[in-house]
Amino acid sequence: MEKEQILRAIAHILDEESGKPLVQIGLIRDILVTGNHVALTLLLHTEDVLKQTYMRNEIIEALNKAAVSGIHVRIKIIPKDEWDKIVSNRLAPRPLSKASSEALSPILSPESGVQFIAVASGKGGVGKSTVTVNLxxxxxxxxxxxxxxxxxxxxFSIPDMLGMDKVSLTNKSRIVPVEFMGLQLISTDFFVPDNNPVVWRGPMLGKMLSTFLNEVAWSPMDYMLIDLPPGTGDIALHVHQKIPHCAEIIVTTPHTAASHVAARAGAMAKQLKHRILGVVENMSYFQDADQGKKHYLFGRMGGIQLAEELQTKLLAQIPMISVEADASEPADSPSVFHPDTRNGAIFTDLAKQIMQQLSDSESDSASASNSASGQINN
Structure with missing residues (x-):
């Protein structure tokens, strides 16, 4: 094992603050190789133990993949001004070229044709992930x-809903999404052992989203759905920064409390200039199988009022169902609705509405662009 091999093995690991590789900006020091054992120093300016642990684990994981068996990563904390000097001396800031940006994140390239749709809610437990999967x-x-x-x-719950339990890597160490019924999926769940809780702060969340966009070997696709955390936290902000053209669907229940907090998620989408495609009301009612009577267990009008408040449309009202009656096969995926069921038909109609809206939006944009071009030429 040579020093150059060590540097190549960790060359992809980025510093979150600068967005540049640790190796490139001089934050990896004192590499010592003895046989198959490696010791090195990572320079940081933060006392954040979580970040230190995260960065150490990133390096260890990369070196393990390079077949290094003995690894010691020393964290050296230096003053911020000294850290800034090291980074600025090693790499003068410069904008990425168009080609470089596309190489980092092919699915974000306009040429990819991918339509991004974020599924948001104000609070948890309203069925946001169920809507994401079935849409x-x-x-x-x-x-x-x-x-x-x-x-x-x-x-995270989608892998469990779909019965997924692993992720593999390509020969180039790019993450390969897991497939289910033709869908491509990536989730934090694949990288967290034994259902352990995730304890990350804002920068780590941004790193996670960047990894899913830039380092996953996505096959060509038409639509990418993003199941957001409930509320108005860091992930929603990172989505705006990285995918400013992302559209959103807001999920609520008829309950007034759910629709009230969902309005904040919608207001944030508007503030970030994300187009709201509409509102989906989940758990709208339960219909008696014998008499056909609808029972409104969580109240009524929540979705309608939310759509009016956000000046958008109510796309669908999804009833509660009996799992035995409407669950798709396999039986252990009760959140996936077969297209021949009542809820499956609702999602088929929802998909048609979404495709039509996005298609109309593309046509309007093309018309506006042609009109502007004509005015300039005249």
Whole structure:
């Protein structure tokens, strides 16, 4: 094992603050190689133990993949001004070229044709992930290529809903999304052992989203759905920074408390200039199978009032169902609705509405662009 091999093995690890590789900006020092054992020093300016642990684990994981068996990573804390001097001396700031940006994140390139749809809610437990999964499957049944990013870091549930339990790597150490019924999926759940809780702060959340966008070997697709955490936290901000053209769907229940807090998620989407495609009201009612009577267990009008407040449309009202009656196969996926069921048909219609809205939006943008071009030429 040579020093150059060590540097190549960790060359992809980025410093979150500068966005540049640790090796490139001089934050990796004192590399000592003895046989198959490696010791090195990482320079940081923060006392944040969580960040120190995260960065140490990133390096150890990369070196393990390079077949290094004995690894010692020393964290050296230096003053911020000294850290700034090291970084600025090693790498003068310069903007990425268009080609470089596309190489880092192909699915974000305009040429990729990917439509991004974030699924948001004001609070947890309203069925946001269920809406994400079934909308994705409905789009896929319509002949579209669909991916899902499970960005609900603290409450990831989509892999469990779909019976997924592992992720593999390509020969180039790029992450390969897991597939289910034609869907591509990546989730924090694949990287957290034994259902352990995730304890990350804002910068780590941004790193996670960047990894899912930049380092996953996504196959070509038409739609990428992003299952956001509930509320108005860091992930929503990172989505705006990295995917400013992302559209949003707001999920609520009819309950006034749920729709009230969902309004904040909608207001944040508007503030960040994200287009709101509409509101989906989940758990709208339970219908008696014998008499057909609807029972409004969580109240009524919550979705309608939310849509009016956000000046958008109510896309769907999804009833509660009996799992035995409407669950799809396999039986252990009760949150996935078969297209022949009542809820499956609702999601088929929802997918059609979403595709039509996004198609109309593309047509309007093209018309506006042609009109502006004509005015300039005249």
């Amino acid at each position: 994705a499957l409905a789009l896929q049944r319509s002949g579209k290529r669909v991916g899902i990013i499970d960005a609900d870091v603290y409450g």
